[in-house]
Amino acid sequence: MLKDKIKAAFDEPACPTNRAKAAGERAKGCSKPLTPGAAAGGCAYDGAKISLQPITDAAHLVHGPLACEGNSWDNRGSGSSGSDIWRRSFTTDLTELDIVTGTGEKKLYKAIREISTRFKPAAVFVYSTCVTALIGDDIDAVCKHASAKYGLPVIPVHSPGFAGSKNLGNKLAGNALLDHVIGTHQPDDVSPTDVVILGEFNLAGEFWMVKPLLDKLGIRVRTCVPGDARYLDVAAAHTANVTMVVCSTALIGLARRMEERWGIPYFEGSFYGITDTSESLRRLARLLVERGAPADLVERTEALIAAEEARAWARLEPYRARLAGKRVLLNTGGVKSWSIVAALMELGMEFVGTSVKKSTVEDKMRVQILLREEAHAFEGMAPRDLYAQLKGGDADIMLSGGRTQFIALKARVPWLDINQERIHPYAGYDGTVELVRQIDISISNPVWDEVRAPAPWDTEGRLTDRHVSHFTMDDDADAADPTFAARHRRKFANSRVDNTDPEYLAHHRKKFAGHAADDIGDD
Amino acid sequence: MTDALSKVTHTQKAATVNPLKSSQPLGAALAFLGVANAMPLFHGTQGCTSFALVLIGRHYKEVIPIQTTAMDEVAAILGGADHLEEAILNLKKRTNPALIGVCTTALVETRGEDFAGELKLIHERRGNELAGTEIVLAQTPDFAGSIEEGWSKATTAIIEGVVPKGETRVSPERINILPGSHLTVADLEAIRDTVEAFGLEPTILPDISGSLDGKVAERWIPTSNGGVAVEDIRTMGGAVHTIAIGEQMRRPAEALKARTKVPYTLFDTLTGLAATDRFVALLAEISGRPVPARVRRARAQLEDAMLDGHFHFGGKRVAIAAEPDLLYAMARFFAGLGAEVSCAVSASGASPILEAVPAADVVVGDLDDFETRAEGCDLLVTHSHGRQASERLGIPLMHIGFPIFDRLGAQHRHTALYEGTRDLVFEVANIVQAHHVPRTPAELDPFRDHGDTHVGRPQTAAH
Missing domain, CATH: 3.40.50.1980 (Nitrogenase molybdenum iron protein domain)
Known part of the structure; x- marks a missing residue:
């Protein structure tokens, strides 16, 4: 039952928010009731889909009417080093007739057949949606049957949009992996340094900036879920020795259950920022050594960290002078805010605010320690307030997700995408340098000065004093010229300007004393 | 301009390879x-x-x-x-x-x-x-x-x-427009519309928007079919002002002024927000009329295009090869949106505008000089003969200038005023996005060269 699955997802002792609650509060789960008319953000289906879809060699089939998939596909930039099946969009695109006559299950079954024969995916993930959940399509049965018939794993993911928030969807996706995928494949190359990374999406390929660091230390990433993941590797995740959770709000529950079931210790870490990348490498090494990896791993890790940190700071040094004192507004919950805050503050940048909407209690505490002033951390801001703050010139740049992009741009304030739609990789040491480089590129773009300069006319289109007159009337030499043309030009000129203003006239005469009016621009 | 003068160098080759200029x-x-x-x-x-x-x-x-x-x-x-x-x-x-x-x-x-x-x-x-x-x-x-x-x-x-020598009776609504060769048919039409929106009557010389705009006539016409009438040219001395566009038009503007005393204003470019602001303000001043609402709206649209488009310019390296005024206009356009003009090649070396091109060096040379200097750039900007360099270097080509023979509609592209600048922003952004190549694991490997993370290619087109 969906209700049980949701309840299971909310029962999360590893979640610090959950732990902090009283028993009665905890029983209610963590779903915050949404406010009709004032809600923003994705649904549970959205959350489940984005948590699993970057599994690259699987087909992701959405069972529902068009909007759920048709309005959302191909909107994320995860990198794949192999198959591109995951980028194809599959949906049963239910029609009114399908829904009324209840032929949805049959359509789903046929869709799985078509996809499995034509595209030969390693597996098919089937996502339920509001409509198919409401009318009671039994996707478990269809998946089970199709799996047996066509000889490939078909995994039902129960996450209809009405179930709750995007965050809940993340958790439901994790549970689907636990129920149907992880532990179903036994690899023959298990080693004591195998690790699993959870909640890393390989956006813009950024995990490829981190993986070579682990390779160099002899740490093997069995699977990184979901970024650039292959189905069979995910299925073998239970053979790893350590789990690192990158995006804790998404998949921490999965990590805890993997510990319960297979005894794999986990920790929360981040690959954003220099110190956090180093700290994550350290913890991976230490936990692996505790689990039987060679003891020299710790020393080798420290040596690597020392070398890479030195290199990164050397590359960041040129930016210090350019960026010191720049004021950043960080408006995201999608990445580890504090990881970024720490990295940028070390370069002398200032934070005028950071959103902690999706952050855990621990995240919030770390942000507050870093920022010292509680006022800077906000839970969320209405677009109008955000616009007002930006327009008021409080920040030199806003780092956020695409949702608030245009608020910054309309306020004529530099903006950098640091969420899922972004195009630049920011992970690891190189990624931190890239982030700083992109901030510099954005802030130093001359476009800001140009678009901030008001037009030389008012709202009615009448010239203001910002317009320096360049229209040349013939100068004093013409004063004695009795020709009609000269007289006419003088008369015409006088009729257009306020010739009683001595300052204007003085300026006018001086400007065109040279007579040869040429480039009127000075920019 | 506060920019430092750029260094103009002439290549010393005996053989011109892949000429940039036309005769x-x-x-x-x-x-x-x-x-x-x-x-x-x-x-x-x-x-x-x-x-x-x-x-x-x-x-x-x-x-x-x-x-x-x-x-x-x-x-x-x-x-x-x-x-x-x-x-x-x-x-x-x-x-x-x-x-x-x-x-x-x-x-x-x-x-x-x-x-x-x-x-x-x-x-x-x-x-x-x-x-x-x-x-x-x-x-x-x-x-x-x-x-x-x-x-x-x-x-x-x-x-x-x-044009006869001497001054004539001045019509306060008449102005002369002397457009440079780099403006398109569409640009001239837009300039005419804008001037007319202020109640002014433009005489455009030369006016290829009448003759080279590509239309099917009902009869065979052996001469130029359209353009500025000789009779209108004859009375250009009666205009209240002349607007010359491009350094190349200083000579005819001076000649007209010497004959008729019609003063002139020279715009080094009409591409870009600030340049268009000055042009529009000048028209407002000459006409004594307020700036029409649709011109103001076009300005707001350009601002938005610049904001949406600047992501695809910032940090990019651009190579431009063109005749001096167009080279200057395009270089200003790219630099104004945050791109670096890392290679600027001019077809001829005589124009003083070359020193104002916002690039460290301006080379007077050919498309071979262009090709050897454009390596590592993100975008090539030149005419159709740049396609060989584009193929060999694997860098996308934006077509500008003359000749453009492997694309249709070159004469109808807007490159000036608010609309033209807006269209150019979109064109560049679309080329950049269309040629996005996702980065590979090898390209992102931190140990690949221990150099800079920037490999000179745009990464993705997700916006």
Whole structure:
């Protein structure tokens, strides 16, 4: 039952928010009731889909009417080093007739057949949606049957949009992996340094900036879920020795259950920022050594960290002078805010605010320690307030997700995408340098000065004093010229300007004393 | 401008490889084609004419009226005056043009004849037969200059040949527009619309928007079909002001001012927000009218385009090869949106505007110089002959300038004023996005070279 699955997802002792609650509060789960008319953000289906879809060699089939998939596909930039099946969009695109006559299950079954024969995916993930959940399509049965018939794993993911928030969807996706995928494949190359990374999406390929660091230390990433993941590797995740959770709000529950079931210790870490990348490498090494990896791993890790940190700071040094004192507004919950805050503050940048909407209690505490002033951390801001703050010139740049992009741009304030739609990789040491480089590129773009300069006319289109007159009337030499043309030009000129203003006239005469009016621009 | 002057260098190669420039008489012919019922006449051999004619035809996809004095071996040795006379009389008889624009070529200029004197004699002898046809001379040898100079000289020749000296009665609503050769048909139409929106009457010289705009006529017209009327040119001295666009138009603007005392304002570019602001403000001042709402709306749209588009310019390295005024306009455009003009190649070295190009170095050279210097750039910006460099370097090409023969509609692209700048922003952003190549694990490997993370390629197109 969906209700049980949701309840299971909310029962999360590893979640610090959950732990902090009283028993009665905890029983209610963590779903915050949404406010009709004032809600923003994705649904549970959205959350489940984005948590699993970057599994690259699987087909992701959405069972529902068009909007759920048709309005959302191909909107994320995860990198794949192999198959591109995951980028194809599959949906049963239910029609009114399908829904009324209840032929949805049959359509789903046929869709799985078509996809499995034509595209030969390693597996098919089937996502339920509001409509198919409401009318009671039994996707478990269809998946089970199709799996047996066509000889490939078909995994039902129960996450209809009405179930709750995007965050809940993340958790439901994790549970689907636990129920149907992880532990179903036994690899023959298990080693004591195998690790699993959870909640890393390989956006813009950024995990490829981190993986070579682990390779160099002899740490093997069995699977990184979901970024650039292959189905069979995910299925073998239970053979790893350590789990690192990158995006804790998404998949921490999965990590805890993997510990319960297979005894794999986990920790929360981040690959954003220099110190956090180093700290994550350290913890991976230490936990692996505790689990039987060679003891020299710790020393080798420290040596690597020392070398890479030195290199990164050397590359960041040129930016210090350019960026010191720049004021950043960080408006995201999608990445580890504090990881970024720490990295940028070390370069002398200032934070005028950071959103902690999706952050855990621990995240919030770390942000507050870093920022010292509680006022800077906000839970969320209405677009109008955000616009007002930006327009008021409080920040030199806003780092956020695409949702608030245009608020910054309309306020004529530099903006950098640091969420899922972004195009630049920011992970690891190189990624931190890239982030700083992109901030510099954005802030130093001359476009800001140009678009901030008001037009030389008012709202009615009448010239203001910002317009320096360049229209040349013939100068004093013409004063004695009795020709009609000269007289006419003088008369015409006088009729257009306020010739009683001595300052204007003085300026006018001086400007065109040279007579040869040429480039009127000075920019 | 507060920018430091850029260093202008000339390459020292003996062999030009993949020429960037087109010839000077071709530029003059284009300018003459901007006069209604005109016929450019190349004083040279047949080939000079046919190559220019074919190349202009490839760009505009039109039949191009250009005639030749068809110099033969005897004329090459003894002089071409009678060929010139015969050609003019034949053209008058067969096509009765309002204006014949004589463009000299390298052959006759190498001989060094007195063309002006010859034309004077022809006029004296044949004045009656040639009544109703203006004959002007642009001395445009192929061994010097390029399109810009030819265009500038032809425009100057038209002014000096057609506009009478002395001041005339001024019409306060009339203004002259002297557009450079780098503006398109669409640009001229937009300039006209904008000027007219202020209640002003523009005389555009040359006006290729009337003649090279690509239209199907109901009858065969042997001369230029459209353009500025000779009668309108004759009365340009009655305008209240002249607006010249591009450094190349300083010479004709000066010539007009010297003859008629009409003052002028020279705009080094009309591409970009600030440049258009100045242009529009000048029109508002001349006309005494407020800026119309639709012009103000176009400005707001450009601002938004710049905000949305700047992501695709910031940090990008751009290579531009063009004639001086276009090179300057495009370099200013790219630099203004945060791109680095890391390679700037000019087709000719005479223009003072080159020193103002926002690039460290400006090389006067060819497309081979362009290709060797453009390596590692994100975008090539030049005319169709840049496609070889684009293929070999694997860098996308944005088509600008002349000739553009492997794309349709070059004459209808907007590149000036608010709309034109907006369209250019979108075009660049779309090229950048269309050529996005996702980064591979090898490219992102932190140990690959321990160099900079920037590999000179845009990464993705997700916006």
